[in-house]
């Protein structure tokens with residue numbers, strides 16, 4: 148878990164296409180802004196890190212599609228972050244963008260960890276998700292990672308697309324488990340319907356939650372058999388490959404938010420930047436703040452929010468943080484939590500009902 152300190156999140160809001168399920172802040176028609184946008188991120192970063200007492204030790208480039216950036220642009224962002232020695236530097240990549248040269252350039256720019264949005268190895272599943280690209284060769288990705296000598300890497304999968312069969316999902320999982328070098332971190336997300344997306348207007352493509360639960364249970368058992376450790380409801384890691392930046396989010400830690408639409412959190416002060424890349428560039432280049440909104444969270448609300456996040460992780464919450472009588476009513480079909488020393492940690496059944504278990508936190512009242 149996060150032991151203090153500060154991380155940095157940089158949002159890169161540019162994509163080549165828009166996936167049907169995506170509600171992230173990203174644009175498919177603003178590539179002409181990328182150079183000026185990177186310059187603005189570097190400028191905001193320089194201002195913000197100058198105020199830190201101790202250098203940040205995690206940097207995460209998310210999106211959008213950060214792999215739209217060249218190695219030189221990534222190097223400019225990493226340099227501006229003035230990171231602590233041994234910092235973790237992660238970048239999200241669209242598999243279609245990847246080459247061994249690009250990953251090597253990222254590694255030379257200071258990147259230590261890449262995360263690839265594969266989602267599925269089945270063409271019809273990708274089509275059903277509204278992703279217009281064909282599946283990439285996973286072994287090609289693995290070779291590129293190996294050649295670049297990145298310290299760690301992740302693959303994202305999504306399950307529950309309307310066209311996906313259980314066999315499709317199992318084939319995707321077995322493909323990532325068969326890679327060489329071995330994949331050290333996997334995230335698998337249940338497809339969710341976000342308001343305002345094309346998927347939200349297509350009820351015939353909504354995911355079946357019972358099927359998703361079946362796939363989750365199978366996946367959990369399969370990953371545990373391969374030595375992957377439960378990290379958070381949607382993430383598993385081999386020992387030594389947990390994502391330190393995400394651990395920071397999950398434990399209510401501090402991080403700067405750089406870029407359009409980025410969120411930051413510093414000791415209960417939450418803020419978010421303007422979502423328009425044009426406006427972001429203009430504000431930063433004029434010496435202004437890009438913050439579009441903020442709130443201060445403390446007291447019981449802060450406790451509840453932090454415990455809600457921790458409950459989803461392998462760290463869990465203090466045993467006495469839960470109302471065990473309320474929990475017993477939910478647990479008719481078996482235990483939803485297990486005790487590990489003085490902590491309460493979700494069982495697999497509990498992970499499937501996490502949103503209801505969270506309401507059994509005493510801090511929720």
Ligand code: SF4
Pocket residue numbers: 161162163164165166169170171173210211212241264
């Ligand atoms: S590539 Fe990622 S960020 Fe871009 S539209 Fe698809 S899901 Fe959203």
